[in-house]
Amino acid sequence: MRASILSLSSVLLIAGATSVLAAGSEADFKAAYAAAEAANKQAGLLRNQWTVTAAALAAAKKAADSGDFDKAVASSKEAEALAKASIFQATSEKEAWKALEIR
Amino acid sequence: MRTASHFASAALVSAAVALAALTFGAAPSAVADDKPDPVADAKAFKNFFTQKFPKVKLEDFVNGPYSMSEDMHRQWEEKEQFPPYEFSLDIGKEMFSKPFKNGKSYADCFPNQGIGIRQNYPYFDDKEGKVVTLELALNHCREANGEPPFSYVKDEMAALTAYMAFTSRGKPFDIKIPDDPRALEAYQNGKRYFYTRRGQLNFSCATCHVQSPGGRIRAEVLAPALGILNAMPIYRSEWSGMGTISRRFTTCNTQIRGVPLDPQADEYRDLEYYLSYVSNGLPISGPGARP
Numbered sequence: 001m002r003a004s005i006l007s008l009s010s011v012l013l014i015a016g017a018t019s020v021l022a023a024g025s026e027a028d029f030k031a032a033y034a035a036a037e038a039a040n041k042q043a044g045l046l047r048n049q050w051t052v053t054a055a056a057l058a059a060a061k062k063a064a065d066s067g068d069f070d071k072a073v074a075s076s077k078e079a080e081a082l083a084k085a086s087i088f089q090a091t092s093e094k095e096a097w098k099a100l101e102i103r
Numbered sequence: 104m105r106t107a108s109h110f111a112s113a114a115l116v117s118a119a120v121a122l123a124a125l126t127f128g129a130a131p132s133a134v135a136d137d138k139p140d141p142v143a144d145a146k147a148f149k150n151f152f153t154q155k156f157p158k159v160k161l162e163d164f165v166n167g168p169y170s171m172s173e174d175m176h177r178q179w180e181e182k183e184q185f186p187p188y189e190f191s192l193d194i195g196k197e198m199f200s201k202p203f204k205n206g207k208s209y210a211d212c213f214p215n216q217g218i219g220i221r222q223n224y225p226y227f228d229d230k231e232g233k234v235v236t237l238e239l240a241l242n243h244c245r246e247a248n249g250e251p252p253f254s255y256v257k258d259e260m261a262a263l264t265a266y267m268a269f270t271s272r273g274k275p276f277d278i279k280i281p282d283d284p285r286a287l288e289a290y291q292n293g294k295r296y297f298y299t300r301r302g303q304l305n306f307s308c309a310t311c312h313v314q315s316p317g318g319r320i321r322a323e324v325l326a327p328a329l330g331i332l333n334a335m336p337i338y339r340s341e342w343s344g345m346g347t348i349s350r351r352f353t354t355c356n357t358q359i360r361g362v363p364l365d366p367q368a369d370e371y372r373d374l375e376y377y378l379s380y381v382s383n384g385l386p387i388s389g390p391g392a393r394p
Contacts, residue, residue: 047370049362050303082303089300097298100309102144102151 024073029064032076036060039083048090053082139291141280141380148381152329156317165333165388167326171317175324179392188265188338188390191258191345195266198259203248209263212244221264221271222387225376226279227286234289234372237264238347255366256353261336261345261390268335268389276333276387278380293377296370297328302361308374323394330382332375334391341394348375 024032036057043049060075152164156171163170169179199217202208210216214223224237235243241263242252253259280286300307309328311320316327323341335348346354349366352374356363364370 044362047364048301051357051360051362052303054362086303089305093299093301097295097300097307100298100307100313101294102147102313 024069024071026064026069029060029069029072029076032073032080033057033060033064036076036079036083039080039087043083043086043090046087046090048086050082050086053079053086056082139287139294141287141290144294145381145383148329149384151313152316152327156327161384162386164327164330165382165385165391167331167334167391167393168317168324170327171324182392186338186390187340187392188336188345191262191265191336191338192269192390194258195262195264195269198263199266203245203250205248207248209241209244212240212247217267218270219274221268221389222274222277223279225372225379227281227283227289227376229281229283229285232285233369234293234376236348236367236372236375237267238349239367239372255347255349258345260349261347264336264347265345265390268387271387272389273386276379276383276385278376278383280380289373290377290380292370293373293375296374297377302356302359304359306359308355326393328378328381330385330388332378333382333385334388334393336389337391337393339393345390 036053040049040053040057043053056075056079060072060079063069063075064072149161153159153161156164159170163176166176166179169175199209210218214220221237224240225234227233228235238255238260241260242255245252253263280290297308300310311325312328312331316325318325332348335351336345337351338345342350349371352371353363353366
């Protein structure tokens, strides 16, 4: 279990590092934004979207509208990572909630 | 200067930390029996809180944070001298007695003309196959009589439910789970919702109201889950106004950075069913006031 946590954390940190290096074009933004939206939609199907994901998506859109595609790509990647984290949470909680139950 | 990328990285790190906490926190000490047993659940629920707070009388749990210490209890007693929910109660009484345009009224929609029945809500409706809360029943009543529904999170609904709760004060919660697998499923879904962690902060309802009642989250003293709906609706100083159960559930979700569901979504109806059932026997004390 510890290994899976560390590997997941690493993936997220690498995603973060990647976003720092991202040099964005409009095409990059569109691809990154579509990926983030798709992940957030999946979280919605699991009834577990996060407010911060919506905020990151809105920030991405705003940056793209003002022509700042570096920032738009970074925010899109942030949104995708957050959405994926919310999916992981919803999936693991399908069984994990029982550990908290008063019995 | 901090760039968007820095913020993105910080957010990702915090997400990773939250996930690590999630997974460590979720390490099961024992696996629950999957077969729902509401009677055993309710007994265990009451035992948990009465053992955790041996000085609190069972019926006092309905006073939420005000039951958690003598200081808080004194604050509650003083607040009850001039209760901040009184204006809402007056409005609710007036609204309740005012006929609809078709000449009928709320009283025509409910058993016993709607008086002294709060303790029986929510109930499982075998026709719809779903849980029906008092808020939902009030809007069903309005719509059946050609009136537009009220918002579930605003003052009108709070006022109506305040009045109906007031007419039930002192009556013990008496929530029934009929012999219907759909009712048991709704109960179980409510229980699962209560214990499921959600939002970026990775909190479940139980994180605050089972693991930490009496503790503080920022300046607020957390209420125990036992009896937590008996005082609804409530005047909250933090809101500077009244709030319904729907408002309470949706704002809880937002506070942990989860996107709230629509008020009266099936999950919230089931949650209310579960929380009310495990508080069976505790008196209705609504409307209430909270810090």
